[in-house]
Amino acid sequence: MPAPHPDLPQLSKRDSSYRRAFGELAERDALLGCFSCAWQREVPYHGRLYVSSRHIFFHSSLLLKDIKAVIPVASVSALKKTNTALLVPNALSIRTAQGEKFLFVSLRQREATYQLLTSVCKQLQDSGQSPRDSVSNEGTLGKSLNSSQSDPEQSTPEPNSLHESLGGPHTALWAWAAALRSRMNPQLSLLNIIIIIYLLLMVALLVSSGYIGLRIMDLEQQLAFAGARPRLSLSQQ
Numbered sequence: 001m002p003a004p005h006p007d008l009p010q011l012s013k014r015d016s017s018y019r020r021a022f023g024e025l026a027e028r029d030a031l032l033g034c035f036s037c038a039w040q041r042e043v044p045y046h047g048r049l050y051v052s053s054r055h056i057f058f059h060s061s062l063l064l065k066d067i068k069a070v071i072p073v074a075s076v077s078a079l080k081k082t083n084t085a086l087l088v089p090n091a092l093s094i095r096t097a098q099g100e101k102f103l104f105v106s107l108r109q110r111e112a113t114y115q116l117l118t119s120v121c122k123q124l125q126d127s128g129q130s131p132r133d134s135v136s137n138e139g140t141l142g143k144s145l146n147s148s149q150s151d152p153e154q155s156t157p158e159p160n161s162l163h164e165s166l167g168g169p170h171t172a173l174w175a176w177a178a179a180l181r182s183r184m185n186p187q188l189s190l191l192n193i194i195i196i197i198y199l200l201l202m203v204a205l206l207v208s209s210g211y212i213g214l215r216i217m218d219l220e221q222q223l224a225f226a227g228a229r230p231r232l233s234l235s236q237q
Helices: 011-028 110-120 122-126 141-150 170-184 190-236
Strands: 031-040 044-052 055-062 065-072 076-084 088-096 101-105 135-140
Touching: 011 031, 011 044, 011 055, 011 065, 031 055, 031 110, 044 110, 065 088, 076 110, 076 122, 088 110, 110 122
Parallel strands: 076 135
Antiparallel strands: 031 044, 031 101, 044 055, 055 065, 076 088, 088 101
């Protein structure tokens, strides 16, 4: 079994959340590594990637609902480093023997994640995959999204490995919140970002309502003054 990565001082702190999220599977598989990242689908699901000797787990908590993915290590057929927006080297692409594809972005420790995954996935070493071959020429974020949208059956994991939530009209707001979170503070939860957005919208609404109220009062005063002038002229005559 590969040893836990030495550069992860908070691994023991993440072990409880790992066991709480994945239950019996986590009890059987010791945690070897935990990395902050986002699972790129229609929108990025920010969460954590957990690596054990037999499974690769992803967990994200969004609006009190859990989004999970479980990838058996034995099913991994390809592991590639990819770039986000053509330039940022912070993504990893995992493809399984069943044709499923997982794209994880915003990896601050991509090299450490890649090294741990290659040490766990022994079949990749046996097949002769080298780090030089791991950088995907096609693996930009935009191309990955296009391929996932053009073939949803291939890119969507099986139901037993994924619990999805949210969609429809809330997707745009959630995507905006995810973008703000990456710019402001990645440690903030998306729920907090969405609450901040709603508060800002309410403040803007109150300010605009106050401005409209002042304008209405000003117009009423002007109309009252305009109506008083004819009466004043008649009284003078």
